[in-house]
Amino acid sequence: MSTERLAVRKTYKLYVGGGFPRSESGRSYPVTAVSGGFLANAARASRKDARDAVVAARKAFPGWSGATAYNRGQVLYRVAELLEGRRAQFADEVRAAEGLTRKDAAAVVDAAVDRLVWYAGWADKITQITGAANPVAGPYFNLSTSEPTGVVCALAPRESSLLGLISVVAPVVITGNTAVVAASETGPLPAVSLGEVLATSDVPGGVVNVLTGRTAEIAPALAAHMDVNGLDLAGAPGDLARELETAATHNLKRVLRPCAEDWAAEPGLTRLTHWLETKTVWHPVGT
Template identity: 60%
Template structure:
């Protein structure tokens, strides 16, 4: 019995040893191991550039788009190619928003426009990057342009409660009554934005129209619209009521004649219209007796210095969108 137990013990011990050896062999095996999958590379969320009409961001009803390239020719985005119907919808939204905006106190309008400048300051780096892309400027030069655009909002906002004192008057009359001349907003203003200055030129034409209570429909720079679309995101989150500013991207040769000929547009700014087409646009505007604002004679749009404060910060630019009521 003792021998059997001893033998049995040896057998169990011996049978266990090969198992451990086999286990070690498997651990040291060179067989291919299954790799642990790492995190998948992240796909950037690309921005969709839309229109801005009535405080909302619709796509164009036509479903069309066109390619936008950087200053060096690199494709960077597709923008909506606005249609005639988009222009009509924008004018309708502006007309609806105009009475409420015009009825606000001058001080309140100034505060609202100052708020736009505050929000632009918070997105300054984004505007700088987009101006670099659009206009091919160096980053330090683009910062100057963006800073000047923000400052220009502030400059025109400050005129909200002062322009009436400068342009208005108390007129002498031969009688026991008073006679006053008071500036009033024109109404709905169509603005064909400058082509080469994608942000600063746009702000310099839009702010003077807004400060006195007009509502605007803007055709952006055709080749450089992206900073303008980013500006609409600022407007949408500021205190500017929906419909007061409406922005459409697309081809000016298609959209500018529609805007100029629309009978519910009271004034049009043709600064961004090419010289070859400007006369036709002005003739369309005069058919329904629009007020027309344009570049001074002999001034080329691509040579104008938008950084020149003396040329761009002028009460006369506000007066271009006013009617004088006596």
């Protein structure tokens, strides 16, 4: 008797510090397709997992922010290369998560790859746009340049599980910051798979950390964390945004407030410049 081969299912875990731990809490939650069918049990990250992710991101910050911009551009471009090779897998996952047609899901994945390429190119150009040589009224060399703000936590858009995710994470890391991203609560599987792509690319462990679970549970821990420098509220539920922004004031995180975004449109520079600090260096001129 011949039987159809039984599929080998994937265990979807967190991506923290370059590794794939389960939630320390041992919890998971069932992820369903838009059509209603069971897809997988995803890890349900705890507040402790969120703190661990921040520690990993902080640890990775000196190395990543100290890398040359050219290097960061190449590393992100390589992520695009790897994603390109796994378009079919991601199209299936996006299709299940967002209920798209096969064609539309493929287009979303293509756009996500192209978005990565677009941001990769910015690595060694953004400070040429944002920086300045300042003509001060005195014998001083005076130069303003952009530097990463530090550890940035992002709540990925709920409705756009891959393109939205990449649209918030890429500008954070291409500018030299390190990221903790809370994946779309309802469509977390593409985010976990993206972690697998990152793990096999040249992105150092800890530069991007992916948490899955309940946004309302993870987000307050990230917003209040005193070693986090920035907070992207793109995927914050409306009623939670104010509370999170308030929590972020404890150490004056740079907050990107939620707004209606068309993730398919070409991004402006806001998401890049929001995670940059301007440093101005003076030096006397003389013989």
